[in-house]
Amino acid sequence: MSDWWKGAVIYQIYPRSFKDTSNNGVGDLPGITQKLEYIASLGVDAIWISPFFKSPMHDFGYDISDYCAVDPLFGNLVDFKELLEKAHSLNIKVIIDQVISHCSIEHPWFSESRKDKTNAKADWFVWADPKEDGSEPNNWLSFFGGSAWTFDESRGQYYFHNFLTNQPDLNFHNPEVQAAQLNNLKFWLDLGVDGFRLDVANFYFHDKDLRDNPIFPEGERSTVGVTDSNPYSRQQHIHSITQAENIAFIEKMRQLMDQYPNTTTMGEINGEHSLDIMAEYTTGDNRMHMAYTFDLLGEDCSKEAIEAVAEEFNLTLKDGWACWALCNHDVKRVVSRWGPSQSHPDFPLAAMALLLSLKGSVCLYQGEELGLPEGDVAFEDIQDPYGKPFWPEYKGRDGCRTPMVWDTSAQYAGFSDAKPWLPVDNTQQLMSVASQEASQTSVLNKTRQLITWRNQQPSLKIGEFTLLDLPGVLAWLRTTEEQQMLVVINLSASAQDVELPFANVAAQNPAGFEFSLEGHSLHLPAYQVLFATVD
Template sequence: MTTTPWWRGAVIYQVYPRSLMDANNDGIGDIPGIISKLDYISSLGVDAIWVSPFFKSPMKDFGYDISDYRDIDPIFGTLADFDELIAKAHGRGIKIIIDQVLSHTSDQHAWFTASRESRDNPHSDWYVWADPLPDGNPPNNWLAIFGGSAWEWEPRRCQYYLHNFLKSQPDLNYHCPQVREQILQEVEFWLKRGVDGLRLDAINFCFHDKELRSNPVKPEEERKGRGFSLDNPYAFQKHIYDNTRPENLEFLESLRALMDRYPGTVTLGEISADDSLKTMAEYTTGNSRLHMAYSFELLVEKLSGTYIRDTVETLEENLSEGWPCWAIGNHDVRRFMSRWGGKHQSPQLAKTLNALLLSLRGSVCSYQGEELGLTEAEILQHELQDPYGITFWPRFKGRDGCRTPMPWNHSDTYAGFSQVKGWLPIPASHKEQAVNLQDGDNASILNAYRQFMQWRKQQPALRFGDIEFIADAETYLAFIRHYGDEKFLCAFNFSADAQTISLGADYLLEAVDGHGCQSVSAQGNSISVPAYGTLISRLR
C-alpha cells in the first residue's frame, strides 16, 4: 500500500469556479472564493480538487473556449491567486487538478487569429482547414455537438474550419507537429507551477481523419448517448472519422512521457465516444497513456442497479492495467437527485447514492453540491446562459440547472455565495439545503457524506480492492469489495420500500461501526435493506 499512487481510490471534488464562492462580489465565483472554502472542502475528506477552466477566455462556453492557456481570466483572479490556491490546498493535504482543453481553442486565441489570415503564415496549418466541395458545401457531413454543421466558412482564407463544439471553438490540427509540441509546452507551464494533475477535456477529439471522410449513418435503434437524443442530429451518425482516431494514442504517450517527468502527477481523461467503455480501456492500457479515464456511462437518466452492474463489469472485463474513475454527476448533466430521485427525492436516497458512488472500484469524481443532495434548478428561458440550452430549448434546457451557485447560508439573500445577484439564480429549495443548516444536523446528507468519507479512508478494500457483483435488479444492487483478507458486502436499495435481497449463497456478516449506514451481524443467503438504504457489513 505504501507504493500505491495517491490517485488510486482517491475522491476528487469537482469545483465549478463560477459557482463555488464569489470573493469580490461581482456575481461570479473566483479563485479567492475557492481559497476561502478550502476548510469546508477539507472537512469533506476528499483527496483532490478538480477546478473547471479558469483560463483567459471570452466565455462563449464558460471557459472551455481558451484564448490564452497560460493566464487566468480576470473574472477569476490572477496567477498569484492560483499559486496561493496550490500552496494553501497542499498545506491541507489536498491535491489540485486543473482542466486542460487541448482539442480546441477560442476563435480569439492568437494562434487562430493568425491562422485564419492566410494560407501561408506560420500558423496557417495549426487548425483544421478544408476547401469547399464544388457546389460550395462543407467538405463532409460532420456535425457539431452543439448543433449544425461542424464546419464554418472563413472568408479570409476562402476555406472552412472545423469546430466539434461551438463555431467559436475551432479545432486544433494535431496532424501538425508544431501544434503537438506547443500543446505539451502549454501543459508543462502548469506542471512547473505545481499542479498535481490534469483533467483532459474531450481528449478523444484531438485528431480527425486526415482524408476528411464522411461519417456513416447510425441506425435509429442505436441513437443514444449523453445528451444526444433524437432532438440532436449529432446522434444520427457513427462518429468514427471526426474523433477517437488511432493517431491519438501516440499523442497520449507523448503526454504521459511529459507527466512522468513530474512524479506524482496524474492524467484523467474525459471520454465521450461511440463506445466509451472500450475507448476508456484502450486509452489507459499499459503504463504509457492516461492514468485514468473519466466515464460518462453512469450519467444516465434512469437509475438501475442492473445497468450499473453491466456498465462496471463491462469496463472491468476490458481494463488491463487501467484504472477507472466514476461519477454520477458533473457540470454537464442534470443533478443526480433530479435524474434518479423521482418526485419525492428522499434525503436518504441522496445518502445512499453518495455511498454507492464512494463504494465502486476506482477513483471518484464528486461534483460540488452532491454532498448536500442538491436537485436540478429550474432556469427560465430568459435566465439561460448556456449556449447549448439556448440552441435546443425547450426540448433540452441546457446545463445551467446544475451550475447554479452553492448555497452556503439559508438566511442570506444570495445564499452566502455573494453580496450581489449571481450569474445564475439560486432556487429557494437550495437555500433549504444550505451548508449552514446541514452542518449542525447530525442526520444531514452533508454529515452522512463526511462520516462515510472518514470511514472509507481507513478501508483499503473500498479504496483499492476488487469488486464482485452478487445481486442486482432495477431497484437494488449488491456487491463484495475485497482486498487481502478484508471483505465487505455492500448493498443499496433504490426504492421507497424495504427489500429482501437474495445473495445466492450463504454469507456470515459482521456488523461494522463508523460508516453511518446500516450494518448487521447475520448468517444466511439473504439480507433486508431499508427503504432508500445502504447496508455494509464485513464478511467472515
C-alpha cells in the first residue's frame, strides 16, 4: 500500500531512554527489538527511531560523525538489521531520523574542510571571512544561544552552525554535498527502511550573500525560539534558514524515495510561518509526503488556540499532509504542559483523543500512552547542553527524555540494571507499563482501545475536516463518502452542556468515555470525549 503513511500512527522512540540491554545505562537497538511486541500491541503502524548513528554525542546523536554506521553505544549494524526484520514481521514500518543539514565537528568531511581553503572538501561547509574588525560575518544566531559563527584558527575563517559549535552546517549550495547526503539516504533505503524523519528540513540552505537577519520590533518574538530569554527568538530568520533553493533539493530527495516503493518522508518544519512552509514543502506528489511541525507543541491549549491551529492547517495545507504531535523528545510532556495544575486522571486520554482525531498522521512519543508527566531532573543531573544556559526559566529537554518506565517494582523501573544516563522519575515509575497492564481502565489499555478503534474508522484516518463552533468544547466533523464522524472534546476542568447541530447522532464509545446524550443534547464531564457517527 503506497500511501500507508496517510493517517498512520507512528510511535517515536528516543533510543537512549527506551530500553538498555547492555547495562551501560543507555538504551540500545536490541532494547527496541526486545520491546517490539509491546509496541505492536498498541496498534501503531510504524516506529520512528531518533538518531543512533556514530556520534561524539555532544547533542546526543544529532551530531553525526558517520551517517552509515551505528554508534557502539547503541549496538551495531547487525543489531539494526535484526530490529528491522522483527519489526517487519510484526507489520511495523521503520522510519529513522536523518540529520543532514549539519554534522559533527568530528566528521571526516569537516576535518578535511577546515585544513585550508583549497582542499577537496573546502566548500562543503559554510565558511566566511571575518569583518574588518575581526568579528562575525553577520548577525545570525545559534538556536542554542550565542552567535551562529565560530572562528576556526586552522583555516582562519568562521564556520556557520545553526545549533552547537560542534554541529557545523553543510553547504547545500555545493552539488557534491547534496549528492553525498542523497547517497547516505540510499544506504538506509537499500537496507530496507520504510522512510525518514527529516530533521529541520527547512534548514538545508542559507543565503549565499550572508545578509543580516532583521530584528523583530520591540515586544514581538519569533515563533522559532523556545523562550524570550533566548536571543534567537528576537530575530526574523529569513536569511539563515528556509531559502528558496531548499525546494529543488526536496524534489531531488523525493525522486530518490520514489525509486523505493512504499517509503515515506516526514519533514520537521521549524520557522516563521511554519504552516505556509509545510504547505509549500508537501504540495503535489514530488516533494515531501508529510510535514511535522511545532504548532501543538507550545504552551497555549485554549479552545481558541487549538481551533485556530486546526483550521489554519485545514485551509493552508490543501493537498499537503500533516503529521501531528503533542509530545516529542524536545518539549515538555503534554500532561505537564497542558494538563491541569492538579493532575487529573482523565486528561491524558482526552488529549490522546484530540491527537487521534485531527486530519493527518499521528506521532506518539514513548510513554505518552502511559500518560506520563514531565520527569523531574535536578540541576546537577542535567545532561542537555541546551538546559543549563537558560536555567531556571527553561530547564532543557531532559525532563521529557527520562528513561521509559517498564516495571514499578524493578530497580531503575526495568529500564536498565545499571544507573541510567538520566535519573528515573519517581512519579513516572508508579505509572509503569507493568502496573498499567493489569488494569483495563488504565491509560495504557484505554489508549490501545482507542487506537484500535480509530484504525477501523476511515473518516478518522483520511477523512476531510470541518471545524464546528460549539461553546465550551472542541468539535469537528471528519468525513469520507462512507462515514461522517462527529468529535466533541471537553479539554476543560468543568462539565459542558452542548446542543449538537445534528438530529441523528449515534454515539461510539471506544475507550469508556463518560457522557450523557439525549437526542442532540450532550452533557460532557471534564476531560471527556464524544465520538459519534452522523447520518
